[in-house]
Amino acid sequence: MKVLVPVKRVIDYNVKIRVKPDGSGVETQNVKMSMNPFDEISIEEAVRMKEKGVAEEVIAVSMGPQQCQETLRTALAMGADRGIHVKTDDVLEPLAVAKMLKAIAEKEQPQMIIVGKQAIDDDCNQTGQMTAALLGWSQATFASVIELGEGTAKVTREIDGGLETVDIKLPAVVTSDLRLNEPRYASLPNIMKAKKKPIEEMDPASLGVDTTPRVKTLKVSEPPKRQGGVKVESVQELVSKLVNEAKVI
Amino acid sequence: MDLTLSDEQKMIVDMVRRFVREQIVPLEDKLDPDADELPPEDLQRLSKITQDMGLYGLDTPPEYGGPDIDLVTRALISFEMSQHRAGLYAPCYGAFGGARQAQLFEATEEQKEKYLYPMLRGEKKVFFGLSEPSGGSDPARAIQTRAVRDGDEWVINGSKLWISGADRADYGLVFARTDPSKGRGGVTCFIVETNWPGFHVRRVVHTLRSSRYATELQFENLRVPHANILGEEGGGFSIANDRLTRQRIPYAGECVGVAIKAHEMAVEYAKIRETFGAPLASRQGIQWMLVENEIDIRTARWLVLEAASKADNGEPFRTESAFAKLVAAEASFRVVDRSMQIHGALGVAKDLPLERWFREMRIRRIGEGPSEVQKHVIARDILGQSLR
């Protein structure tokens, strides 16, 4: 089977995010960018499926500006077989991404799309669910274990109360959670091999998708500074503060 | 001139940076601030990861199983792998394997079996015995340790000073005078095992490096088989010169790596630390320190990459490597010093890595050829040039 994995280029998790002075967004100039960590987990899972012999091909797809090719190369160096780059400088909202994924899935016919449960830039947590809905496929979100059967998959999901196991029919969209696996480091031989793997370029128009944003950003601002905490001497004092100052009881 | 990194180089840099951040730094946080090694099981686990990365044995030539990377990429890696507390003492605590004594690559097949391969496999520790109480900058003249031939053996008498790790080594290289009538051409390199009779570690010499200590060695009628001469008799100084010049480049790069990290810390701290009602970063006095840091880092980084690139292109790079070593050590020392100043008392506290970097940076202005000796090399080149 084929596995399709979307990979998003985001600000590196180590970078301290700074809001632009005009409040129009966050600073991305001269800022280190990396693959969304949840997408790394998705790639790792797909590559492991391939190593186990249950997947034949892993296709990584990234949507965005020219530099997304770096993100794709990273996916290829981790073991993906080929890349698809939907090149655009437009701002992409989850719905537009889901529509483009649908178009690519219809062409490529993968049995599974593994999507990161969210991207660490906008934390939307929508793309996987929307893609499944548009395709009319089964979905299993927040996966911590994926076991493949004959035309089915058993997915363990992390939910508030604990773990839930669902059986789904393939083709399906699965979104990966943090504990699904620990992604490997790239390796020198694979980095060199990745150089020769193909990346196909396309654009939103050729996929028949209109990317015009439906959401308007009014203003981006820093979260308020956290107030320092206080130490209380006794339970009485704690209760009195909760009643009189915090007014929560 | 193309100054951009290739996609492959970017990925390699990323991979090493992540390794340091995810594997080394969290582990180091639990160690004593002056620790000089990892628990063996951790080192083994990390070495397995670097092997899977295909980067184990960074300084081992590909024909001996090392990774096939050029010197520019090696320099880029060196900028990353020193960015932790013990990073100047032992980048990544040796998890990338070691090939410290480059001269051993020039050994005979028999010597390689016995001494090179065990070192490359990380099974044996090796010291480098050149400096003596009489001086290390100009060893060709200073060496007084004598070796006299006796049949199939040589008998060595004399002493060595500042020799790193000889108390824990299995064997090492000892440079001794075999022909007193000649200067440079009268010094021979011997491979000496530390458990042979006549080999003494007289004392551990404490330095401002709190971790591993330098040692003083004494040889008393130390008998060494003729077969243990490395290279030619009288050719001690002509072994592996090219390899040694190459090694100086990542050595310089490690200094730059620490400077980059120290500067990063200083920038972040200046933004949050407030005095007299405003952040340090708002003061021009501090801003200029940060600018000086940036200038030092960019200059040093560039000189290191230039030397590496010349070597990769097969051009002469001896002078460039001297520039790289000189400027990287001096400039990075200044960066660490300024970054420490910006941190105030915290800068000298063992809670942060700055104080250990400061001490190690001070040593790096003396080790691998002191700054003055690098200038001496550069001056000879300048004065030897003819008109263009």
Ligand SMILES: Cc1cc2nc3c(=O)[nH]c(=O)nc-3n(C[C@H](O)[C@H](O)[C@H](O)COP(=O)(O)OP(=O)(O)OC[C@H]3O[C@@H](n4cnc5c(N)ncnc54)[C@H](O)[C@@H]3O)c2cc1C
């Ligand atoms: C922690 C540590 C570990 C070491 N480990 C080893 C090791 O493992 N093996 C080993 O062989 N050595 C080792 N060394 C020794 C090191 O290589 C020498 O200290 C170095 O080569 C300088 O020699 P020296 O100390 O004898 O100084 P000297 O040669 O006496 O020089 C004294 C000073 O004068 C300067 N100088 C020299 N010539 C000139 C000139 N022409 N013009 C102007 N200034 C000049 C030098 O730069 C230096 O600053 C180690 C040193 C230290 C501190």
